[in-house]
């Protein structure tokens with residue numbers, strides 16, 4: 001189509017990214033080629049860099065370039081609260097909200113009978129262990145307000161009952177809503193108004 | 198925001214691509230990280246490969262990995278017709294149409310008094326030279342049906358008058374329409390019904 005194999009492969013691969021179809025992938029590739037030194041080559045380097053260095057934080061499941069992520073390493077984030085989220089996109093959404101100053105626990109999904117995802121497939125045992133090992137005084141369950149999200153929250157609440165204070169995001173999270181699609185102010189408000197489970 | 202400098206830079210750079218905003222850039226980066234071996238690292242390699250090898254074809258202005266592009270090299274495309282297009286996206290659109298079997302000439306834009314783009318800024322002198330040097334019998338002006346596109350077509354027609362048969366895409370190109378946004382069938386129909394200028 002483009003009469004050049006590498007360019008065609010690049011367009012095909014870009015078209016597999018969420019948000020890009022074939023037409024926008026073609027436009028993106030032309031833009032990349034036009035800005036070879038400012039965009040294409042730096043982007044290639046950065047992707048390679050991220051590709052060889054990215055891993056899961058051994059403690060919380062966040063993306064990291066070393067065994068522990070920047071949040072787990074930071075003394076500023078060493079509060080007595082752990083915020084439990086489904087995935088890294090939700091952690092990013094919480095960070096954009098900017099009002100949570102503790103650490104996270106990224107489950108890596110939700111319990112789902114339909115998809116046969118049980119507690120062992122998520123990082124729930126690791127969470128129970130962290131609560132036992134670290135001086136955690138509060139676990140904030142910031143799970144999506146979906147059926148699977150709430151099922152997971154209840155399961156975790158059962159596991160940790162009596163061991164730690166548990167709260168959930170309250171005000172502002174719409175029914176069926178997903179954290180990653182909320183505006184930053186709503187997330188901050190929900191965090192401030194969190195309530196005991 | 199993502200608590201990791203490289204990931205943040207990657208999101209920022211991806212968000213500069215046409216079609217991707219900050220949210221879709223975040224989703225794309227998460228997808229890339231999740232498919233590290235299948236998508237992120239191969240994409241990084243391919244971008245690097247394209248970045249170090251891509252150049253303009255010395256004859257036609259198409260993207261190439263060697264001094265001449267694959268179309269200019271191919272004996273199958275050595276017909277007596279040259280199709281003149283504004284940019285590489287339009288060449289790709291013509292190729293998707295699949296009915297033109299000759300070679301191209303990519304102008305690199307259109308004449309524009311507003312943007313002070315004159316004939317010397319485009320590859321118009323090179324086109325005149327190709328018509329003189331190569332055994333060209335027909336120049337198909339496949340320029341966009343915009344004011345600048347048509348101004349450019351008239352200028353080229355003046356330059357080549359009496360030297361070669363000139364045609365333009367006819368049927369099916371809507372007024373104000375741009376080639377890159379047309380469906381493939383329309384482009385084929387317009388090519389078949391091309392008329393003398």
Ligand SMILES: [Zn+2]
Nearest residue numbers: 057060069072
């Ligand atoms: Zn961590």
Ligand SMILES: [Zn+2]
Nearest residue numbers: 254257266269
């Ligand atoms: Zn060429």
